[in-house]
Amino acid sequence: MTSRASWLNVSLIKENFKRFWPIMCGGLLFWLVCGPIALVLTKSSEGYSYSFMRSILRHINPAPILLNGILPVALALACFGYLHRTNSAGVMHSMPFTRRSLFLSNYVSGLVMAVLPVAVISLILLVMRGNVDIGWYVDEPVYFTGMNIFRFFLEEFTVIAFVYSIAVFAASISGLSVIHALTAVALNFICPVVYLLLMGYMDTYEYGFTAGSLIEDIAVRMNPWIAVLAEDGFSAKEIAVYLLVSLVIAIAAFLLYKARHLERAGESYVFRPAKYIIGFLMVFTASSLTGFVFQSSLGPFSYLLGFVVGYIVAQMIVNKTTKIFTKECLASGLVYLLLIAAIVCVFRFDLIGYQKRVPDVDRVGSVYITSDTFDMGLDGRGDMITEPENIERVTAFHKKIVADPANYQDSWNGYYTSSSLSWDSRDYEDPKTKPVSFNVSYALKNGRTLEREYWIPAAMLRGDAGMRDLWNSAENSGLYTRLLQEGAEGLSVWFEGNNMPKWLLEPEMENYDYGWRGFDDTMPTGATRLADKKALMNALIEDIKAYDYDRLFEDYSELPYISIHMDFSSRVKPGEQQEWESYFGGMGYTYYDYDDEGNPTFKHLILDVNANRNYVNVLKALLQMNFTDDLHRAVEAVQK
Amino acid sequence: MINVRGLCKKFDDFEALNNLNVNVEKGSIYGLIGVNGSGKTTLIRHLTGILKADSGTVQMDGQDVYDNIDIKQRLGYIPDELFFFGSYSLKSMSAFYQGLYPHWSANRYEAMLDDFALPERGKLSKFSKGMQKQAQFILTMSCMPDFLILDEPIDGLDPIVRKKVWKYVVDDVAERGMTVLVSSHNLKEMEGICDSIGILSGGEMKIERDLDELKSDIHKVQAAFHSAEDAEKAFKGLNVVHREKSGSIEHLIIRGAREDVERAVYAADPIIFDMLPLSLEEVFIFEMGGENDDIQSILA
Structure with a gap:
């Protein structure tokens, strides 16, 4: 029975500030040197350096970005470090706290200490802004404004709250400080890495997959710490989403904290599922990377190579031992192997039906065709094709491409993918096998986009009557000239x-x-x-x-x-x-x-x-x- | 009072505590003993609210201990392995404790500081193990706890300090009705201060009794008789739990009331008869099924 429903313990928060203020002040000093002090030093007769100011407010300066990763992790390590030794975990939990108040007090004190330096810097910048002019370039908007300083603070707060919540989550599942620190950093990259690996499988096995810049953008935007590098900052919606995700991570960390087995302090991870999930992710990453790199020379064994290396490293880390060939380790390794094989099979045999997907004409609003093979793009004379008749010509040709890509396999000396086929891998002097790129992008009526990118024999495209008719259509020939x-x-x-x-x-x-x-x-x-x-x-x-x-x-x-x-x-x-x-x-x-x-x-x-x-x-x-x-x-x- | 009912705890496949019951009367000192790995520390970590029971209840004054701030504010705990905040002194730790424990007594703290003569401003991390234990004892006792849980409290302390520690404990039990549960391997000292004893083995409570009652119930007997028939006659009907013969001298451990044993032996007209109560240490060794050599040492 809990007799007192206190959420925060002021004594503990005060104590945390007393104990860990040097970490916070180190962060503040770092910010001062990188921000206001450097700004004053770069001041010229025309005012403060516009580019330097911009580098801070637009998060381009690498030093504060590094600090945003280090400071929250260091404070999470400090505030939750007691969890990783049996004696300190025992003593802290025997004191008059509930697990909730202990978690929340530590969470809040760490977060406040992580945010305070950037809050102070924002105030200093605000004061400086009122007293000086700043130079700026003619083709760029002005940056040293109160609104931009507020936006800067909000974006920094978002990044810090996100990274800190992840670090606290890592504290809840780890049993050693070293593992806590490594997990706190690694978890920031887990979603982007898994996403990029899956896209890598798509790129390797899914005929027609296009790995555009959008993929990198999505991967980057999965974590605000990395996303600030995009320079264009966050929209209000993005900030709200990042803060909501931070809150969800913090709640998950709290629930795990409550369920935590304190006696497991000293082990790498205190929850068995966490041990297996993290172990699998490590093995999966290693296996995928070697698979992508050495597939052409080693075939399926390329995945096995990474699997073996990943298995050894992962088992040593998650089990904190060199005895990694025990029955339990081998059993988990076998499960990992089967899972990786299943993932590879999903893409290799297109179990998601990606390759054959061609939209029905009545679902397509417009279509855009490009080719980087020709001096004049296939879209050549215009941009969007909207006439149903022309759209049908495109989908018909598209269906012809995806009908049986294996037909081209022998003559092309390789499987059809956007990445594995290159100009060097085939004889492009032979008109029968000379490849051309054919990229198609459908804007569907439901607001979604379907994009594919192919290398196909030039003769196939040249001989297609539908595509020839499309080229000669009134719609196609009219668009280019309109622009001119x-x-x-x-x-x-x-x-x-x-x-x-x-x-x-x-x-x-x-x-x-x-x-x-x-x-x-x-x-x-x-x-x-x-x-x-x-x-x-x-x-x-x-x-x-x-x-x-x-x-x-x-x-x-x-x-x-x-x-x-x-x-x-x-x-x-x-x-x-x-x-x-x-x-x-x-x-x-x-x-x-x-x-x-x-x-x-x-x-x-x-x-x-x-x-x-x-x-x-x-x-x-x-x-x-x-x-x-x-x-x-x-x-x-x-x-x- | 401290009341544990049907406590079970498993660590993966290892059953650390199995249907454990513990009763500690208010204002008494309860000695918890057991071999290494018997579950003493696991029980203590439940009593202090560190671990959550898989099943069963752990209560103090009728309230669950886990996540209960009211009870924890009245609970003092000195673990075997101490923990202080890095670079903290006794003074700064006392300030932290003062904010957490509402019954903190500054007078008690000052008095104990003088009594134990510890440097208040020195870094605790620089203290010796014994000094750290004293510092923890000062902090814990200054909280004026109603319940005190001690895990190897005198380990590393010199005899003079040990005496002081026990004096504070016994005085608080007598004056404030503090309830104490102490776990220690120093059974000689436990025997001197405990009111009742619980012997834990394999996660189960093997014996839980009043100490005097426990000791009066088992005896070490040495006797010699005129004939073997007389010896058999003397011990017939008694609860002889161990018996061996060295020359003409019989060495036995007998369970039962002292008077009953005396009556039975005297009836057989012994040539030699000597009966002694077992010390707590001897009871423990015997009850834990010590090796033959250990039993020999009890009988010697």
């Missing part, structure tokens, strides 16, 4: 020559037969040469319209070409949304100019076109314009 019809007045153009013959190269490239050549010729923004710019745009539109489907499959890599760099700039209208999308598989992109207050002023749409001999109209137009002899001679070289 942006206002010519805001356009500026400059040129480069590539694969140029020796006699046109820069003097410093005298040892090369072919190479790069720059030109002085430009077409500036505004009314100057407006007619020429319009003529160039029209010529480009004509050439793109005339771009034949078969021409996609020809190799132009050694032909000379003129790179035409176009910058369409336009004033940003009030309230206009900023768009950062890229166009034409990366050939085009946008960026913005900002005013003194960080508001966007001009939007720039950059588009680069490599005009080779197929751009007949563009080359002809350039020859008719008033440019230097160098550019004219380069154009003539391209025409030949």
Whole structure:
């Protein structure tokens, strides 16, 4: 029976502060040196260093990031260290505390000590902000504001609360201080690592899997300590989610603390399931890594190699002994092996049905096709395909790809995956086996996205009537030209020559037969040469319209070409949304100019076109314009 | 009073305590003895609220001990392995205890500090084992506990300090009605202060009795008779638990009332008859089924 329902014990909290204040003050000193003191030292006549200020408030400075990992773990080790020795665990629990008050008092005191340094630093920065000006760059928003300092504190608090809760969770399950510290750090990475390993299996075995930057982003965002490195900070929603997860972790830590077997202090982990789960994760990680790295040379034995190493290390750590070939250890090892084999089988034999998944046409809102094989993307003339007829052409071709990928296996000398197939692994001179990339991204009507990335024989794509019809469809040919019809007045153009013959190269490239050549010729923004710019745009539109489907499959890599760099700039209208999308598989992109207050002023749409001999109209137009002899001679070289 | 009923505790597959019952009367000193691994410390860790019972109850004054702040504020505990906060002195530990125990007596603390002559500001971690034990004793007794649980309290203490420690304990029992449970292997000293004894073996309570009653119930007898028939006649009907002969002298351990034994032996007209009560240590060795050599030492 609990007669007094006290949640916190003030005496214990005070005692914790008395005992562990040096750790907190060490953190504060570290922050002072990395923050305000360094800021004062970097001050110039123009004010405080903008970039330094930004590095602190945007968590780019590596020193505080390191501190965010060390300080909460050190304080959890200090406040919960008594759990890891039988005598201290016994004495503390025989004193007039409930387990709840003991846990909460230690949790709160550690958290407050971990947060106080950054709270003090935030206050100091707030005071400094009111008294100084700060320099800043023209294309970046101002950072040294009260709101940003508050946001900085909130983000730091989120990171600290998360890392500290994990460290306390580690305290609840571990029986040794060394294991506590290692577990506290390792648990921060457990979710990202497991996620990345599973994505690794997808990448290795699932035909069509695309490992884009989104995966890294998801992995990073699983832990705020790592996520601050993304520089763009946290949204309010992210902060709420991280704090909620921290709370859930803390509650789990408390429940485990209550159920903890104090007599097991001195063992690596005080809960048997924790021992097995952590042991498995270690073995799984080691096995997966060697599997990914050595699979091509060792086959299934590559997993076994990591399994053996992981088994030895994991059993030694979780059982705190070198006697790792006991009946119990071997039994758990066998279970680990079976689990890993099951996981590999799930992906190897596509038991999740990933490979064959192609959406029904009526579920697709739009589809986007790209290829990094062609000088002009498959999407070539535009971005989103929305016509049902065209969507059906894409899904039909997609179904053809996934129908039986094993058909390509023999001729391609390898299994179809995005990572294991590379240009070097096959004869791409042979038109029958020459691979091309084919990436498809469906925007489904339910708001989700389905993306796949394939290497397929070029002949397969070239011979597909549906894809040929798609290329020639009105929707496809209309999209590219729409973009080029942006206002010519805001356009500026400059040129480069590539694969140029020796006699046109820069003097410093005298040892090369072919190479790069720059030109002085430009077409500036505004009314100057407006007619020429319009003529160039029209010529480009004509050439793109005339771009034949078969021409996609020809190799132009050694032909000379003129790179035409176009910058369409336009004033940003009030309230206009900023768009950062890229166009034409990366050939085009946008960026913005900002005013003194960080508001966007001009939007720039950059588009680069490599005009080779197929751009007949563009080359002809350039020859008719008033440019230097160098550019004219380069154009003539391209025409030949 | 301290009351344990049907206490069971398992550590994985090892059964540390099995259906254990303990009764300690209010204002008495209870000696808990047993061989190593018999479950003494496990029982003590239940009595101090450190461990939670798998089944059964552990109560003091009718209240469960586990997670009960009211009881724990009235409970003093000196473990075998001490623990103090790193770099703390007796003074700083006393300040911590003062915040936790509402019955803390500053007068008692000052008086004991003088009596034991310990440096109040010295780091406890620099103290010898015996000094640390004294420091813990001062802290615990200054809490003015109603229940005192001692695990090897005099281990490492010199005889003078041991005497002081027992004096404080006995005085508090007499004056304040403190209830004490003490576990120690020093059975000679236990015999001098305990009111009752519990002998623990294999996680079960083998014997739990008043000490005087326990000792008066078992005797060491040496006797010689005119004939073997006389000897058989003398011991017939008595509860002889051990018997051996050395020459013409019979050495026996007999359980039963002293008067009954005397009456039976005298009736056989012994040539020699000597009867002594067993010491606690001897009772313990005998009850724990000591080896023949141990029994020999009792009978010698």
